[in-house]
Structures are given as structure tokens and as C-alpha cells.
Amino acid sequence: MSGLRHVTSINDLDNAEIEQVFALADKYLKELGETMERTERTRAGANLTTQRIAKSGRMGTGSILATLFYEPSTRTRLSFESAMLRLGGRTITSADPATSSAAKGESLADTVRVVSSYADAIVIRHPRDGAAKLAAQYASIPVINGGDGAHEHPTQTLCDLFTLRRHNKKLKNLSVAVSGDLRGSRTIHSFVYALARFGAAIRLMPGGKGMELPAHVDWRLRNEFKCVPLPKAKYAEDDAVDALYVTAERPHQLSLIADASSNYKLKKAVDAVYVTRFQKERWSEGARDYMKVDSKFLQNSRYKNTSVMHPLPRVGELDIALDHDTRAAYFQQAAYGVPIRMALIAEVLGLEKNFALAQFKTGFRHGDYELYERPPGDSGIRCRNPNCIVHDPYEGPYAANKFLYVPAEAPRLRCYYCETDIVDFLIAHRRRGHYDSKLSRRRPVGDFRDVVFFADEEAAETAGFSKGQPRRAAGK
Numbered sequence: 001m002s003g004l005r006h007v008t009s010i011n012d013l014d015n016a017e018i019e020q021v022f023a024l025a026d027k028y029l030k031e032l033g034e035t036m037e038r039t040e041r042t043r044a045g046a047n048l049t050t051q052r053i054a055k056s057g058r059m060g061t062g063s064i065l066a067t068l069f070y071e072p073s074t075r076t077r078l079s080f081e082s083a084m085l086r087l088g089g090r091t092i093t094s095a096d097p098a099t100s101s102a103a104k105g106e107s108l109a110d111t112v113r114v115v116s117s118y119a120d121a122i123v124i125r126h127p128r129d130g131a132a133k134l135a136a137q138y139a140s141i142p143v144i145n146g147g148d149g150a151h152e153h154p155t156q157t158l159c160d161l162f163t164l165r166r167h168n169k170k171l172k173n174l175s176v177a178v179s180g181d182l183r184g185s186r187t188i189h190s191f192v193y194a195l196a197r198f199g200a201a202i203r204l205m206p207g208g209k210g211m212e213l214p215a216h217v218d219w220r221l222r223n224e225f226k227c228v229p230l231p232k233a234k235y236a237e238d239d240a241v242d243a244l245y246v247t248a249e250r251p252h253q254l255s256l257i258a259d260a261s262s263n264y265k266l267k268k269a270v271d272a273v274y275v276t277r278f279q280k281e282r283w284s285e286g287a288r289d290y291m292k293v294d295s296k297f298l299q300n301s302r303y304k305n306t307s308v309m310h311p312l313p314r315v316g317e318l319d320i321a322l323d324h325d326t327r328a329a330y331f332q333q334a335a336y337g338v339p340i341r342m343a344l345i346a347e348v349l350g351l352e353k354n355f356a357l358a359q360f361k362t363g364f365r366h367g368d369y370e371l372y373e374r375p376p377g378d379s380g381i382r383c384r385n386p387n388c389i390v391h392d393p394y395e396g397p398y399a400a401n402k403f404l405y406v407p408a409e410a411p412r413l414r415c416y417y418c419e420t421d422i423v424d425f426l427i428a429h430r431r432r433g434h435y436d437s438k439l440s441r442r443r444p445v446g447d448f449r450d451v452v453f454f455a456d457e458e459a460a461e462t463a464g465f466s467k468g469q470p471r472r473a474a475g476k
């Protein structure tokens with residue numbers, strides 16, 4: 001393989017590539033669906049089941065998918081494994097972190113380097129934000145993120161979008177309400193980016209106090225995904241709605257929306273309500289007051305034809321009485337997990353001639369932002385997200401000091417791994433040996449290799465830089 005293609009974030013795929021994954025998933029779903037129907041009709045059992053796997057399975061023969069799960073998961077792992085088997089490939093798994101090499105202290109970086117010679121692609125699930133990006137840095141085979149901390153869960157998002165697209169016959173300009181633990185749910189973070197990219201109107205309904213969207217996700221929605229917030233006082237239909245965004249499908253619409261945001265015509269009908277559970281493992285307190293979606297909630301006419309979606313598992317926030325409601329879409333959403341993951345695996349492995357992702361030397365499409373990169377252990381600012389993979393005692397030594405420089409009115413340093421932004425930092429210049437005394441509002445002049453970013457003056461001084469005054473001896 002000359003190049004690679006990793007999928008650690010939904011934003012590693014562009015819109016055309018997402019549509020391409022869906023086109024292939026449609027094809028697989030048709031194959032699976034047809035044979036499932038046949039099984040149903042004849043009730044013949046075992047023979048047909050074997051036939052079903054064999055039917056969709058020729059092209060993956062000989063390929064191996066490794067599933068590395070450092071966090072418990074049943075559905076995601078099983079759906080990846082089922083997808084690989086249906087493609088005709090095989091899977092190897094490390095699903096019990098307590099008895100695996102991780103428990104013995106082996107780093108993820110070393111594990112993926114070893115597993116790269118055992119398999120053709122890796123799926124990773126990890127409790128730390130940014131773990132998939134670290135794995136991709138060391139793997140020599142494609143890495144797919146199966147959920148990393150509170151960061152992202154891109155394949156879940158693909159299932160979610162695919163469900164929306166099948167239910168609404170399109171993906172563009174939908175109106176979607178997103179409810180639950182908007183802070184702790186990685187699924188939601190991937191999902192809202194994708195919604196914005198397809199021009200959706202988004203209603204945010206936090207499940208409880210403090211469960212609003214994290215500030216850096218909100219900033220990205222507004223500044224990078226062209227979301228325009230609508231005034232809540234005018235547009236929020238009830239107290240459950242914390243924020244509303246509309247997005248422009250085409251750039252020229254953006255200024256029209258922004259200018260007229262107080263007179264914007266918001267479509268009344270909500271095409272989908274996306275419900276998520278309280279992510280108790282990401283909060284210190286075990287239980288909280290949490291909103292519930294039930295038939296009473298859905299009584300309002302704007303939910304008359306809505307699709308009720310949930311990434312599952314549910315733990316009480318979604319009334320089981322809705323299971324027989326025609327609006328319930330969540331089990332179908334889960335079923336789409338297999339054809340979607342088949343499609344993604346086939347594309348990263350290049351199994352289908354007409355459906356392949358472009359491959360790149362580093363495994364990723366080049367971003368718009370400059371990369372600031374230092375060897376692991378180098379001085380300078382570190383990510384401020386305590387759950388970031390760079391702060392893991394085993395993995396930290398393998399994580400380079402890496403940030404994307406995001407130019408903005410107040411420039412941001414975005415952690416390369418977990419994508420959390422830092423807005424207050426100091427810039428030091430190696431050759432001149434000094435640091436700028438003020439927070440910089442401008443891009444540092446010259447080569448990024450000459451620049452070191454620091455969290456504060458003390459850190460810069462400790463590293464041997466002095467304030468403002470150029471001096472001859474270069475600090476480090």
C-alpha cells in the first residue's frame with residue numbers, strides 16, 4: 001500500500017466521500033436485505049445464513065481487521081466484526097483491557113506498531129480523547145476510530161447520517177433536535193459537525209444542567225462550520241432548547257442568514273430528534289436530573305413526522321413505550337451499523353474498485369492549518385484537556401507536542417490529538433531567546449520551527465526564555 005487513509009474524525013471524510021460511503025452501504029444493504037428476505041421466506045435456516053455471508057463476502061477474503069477495545073463496548077465491536085465477516089474477511093480482537101498488554105503497561109503506540117504486522121486495518125476504542133489520532137501516528141495500516149473518550153465516534157455518525165438520509169430521502173437542509181449530554185457525548189460532537197456540513201438547522205437541548213455543548217465544539221460550529229446562531233428569545237419553542245443554529249449550504253447564503261438572523265424563517269417541523277444517554281462515566285457524579293423523551297414530549301405537532309434516533313444503549317432517557325411508535329428509528333439505526341461499517345472498511349482497504357478513499361502519505365488529507373510539532377517531551381505548552389491522550393502516563397511519552405495553529409481574531413492552538421483549543425498562550429522565539437509579553441493576536445512571524453508556545457510566563461522563564469528583550473544566547 002503506497003498511502004494510507006485513517007478515519008479518526010468525521011472531518012477526515014469530506015462530504016463527497018461521506019456520500020460515497022453511503023452509496024456503497026446502499027449496495028451492501030440491498031445485498032443483505034435481499035438475502036435476509038429469502039431466509040425469512042424459506043425458513044430454511046443454517047444453509048442460507050452461510051450463503052448470506054458468502055454472498056457479500058468474496059472481495060474481503062484474506063483481509064484481517066484487528067479490533068482493539070480499551071473500553072467496554074458490545075455493539076460497536078460486534079458490528080465491526082460482523083461487517084468484516086460479511087465482507088469475507090476475518091477479525092482478531094483484544095476486547096478485554098484488564099488482561100491485555102495495556103494492563104501490563106504496554107503503550108498504545110507500541111501495540112499498534114505490532115498489530116500493524118498482524119492485520120490490515122485497526123479499529124480502536126479508548127477512554128482517552130485523541131487516542132485514535134495517536135494510534136494513527138504509529139500504525140502503518142488504516143486506523144478507524146471506534147470512539148475515543150469524549151472526542152468523537154465517527155462511524156456512529158455515519159450510521160446516524162445514513163439513517164437520516166434514508167428516512168428523509170436526502171441529507172441536505174434537515175431540521176434536527178439534539179438532546180441529552182451534549183458535553184460528554186462524543187457521538188454528538190461528531191454528529192453536529194456533520195449536520196452543519198450538510199446545511200442542517202440544529203436545535204440543542206441539553207439533558208440537564210451543565211450538559212451544554214463544550215465551548216470548543218460550539219466555537220467550531222460557528223467559525224468553521226458556518227453555523228449562525230438564532231436568537232433564543234425569538235426562536236426557542238420551549239425551555240428545553242438551549243441554542244439554535246442554522247447553517248448555509250452555500251457560502252453566499254451565509255451573509256443572508258447572518259444579516260437576517262432575527263427574521264429567519266425557521267422550518268417548524270423537526271425531521272429528527274436525536275436522544276443520548278447521560279454519560280455517567282465522564283462525570284464525577286453518578287446520577288443527575290435528566291430529560292426524558294416520551295410520547296408526551298413528542299405530542300407537539302412539530303414532531304408529528306419526526307424520526308426518533310438514539311445511538312443506544314439507552315438508560316431511561318428514551319421511553320420503551322416508544323418502541324412501537326412509527327417514529328422510532330433507533331433499532332433500524334443500529335441495524336445500519338453493519339452495512340455502513342462494511343462500506344467504510346471496504347473503502348479504507350481498497351476492496352471495491354469504484355469505491356476507494358484517496359490515500360495520503362500521512363494517512364490524512366492536508367488540513368488548512370499549520371502544524372506546530374515538537375518531539376515528545378519537548379518544552380512548551382501541553383493540551384489542557386485532562387482526559388487527553390497526551391496526559392496518559394503510558395501514552396504521554398509517545399505523544400508529540402503537536403498543535404494546529406488556528407488563525408482567528410484570537411488565535412487558537414488546537415490539540416492535534418483531542419482537538420481541544422487553547423486561546424491564551426505566549427509565543428517565544430528560539431533564535432531571539434525571548435517571549436512576547438502579551439498574548440499574541442497575530443501569527444508569529446517566520447518559521448514555526450523557530451517558535452515555542454508557552455502556557456504562561458513562568459513556563460517560558462523556566463525554559464530559559466526572557467521577557468520581551470532579545471538576547472544573544474538562544475534559549476531552548
Ligand SMILES: [Zn+2]
Nearest residue numbers: 383388415418
Ligand atoms: Zn489534547
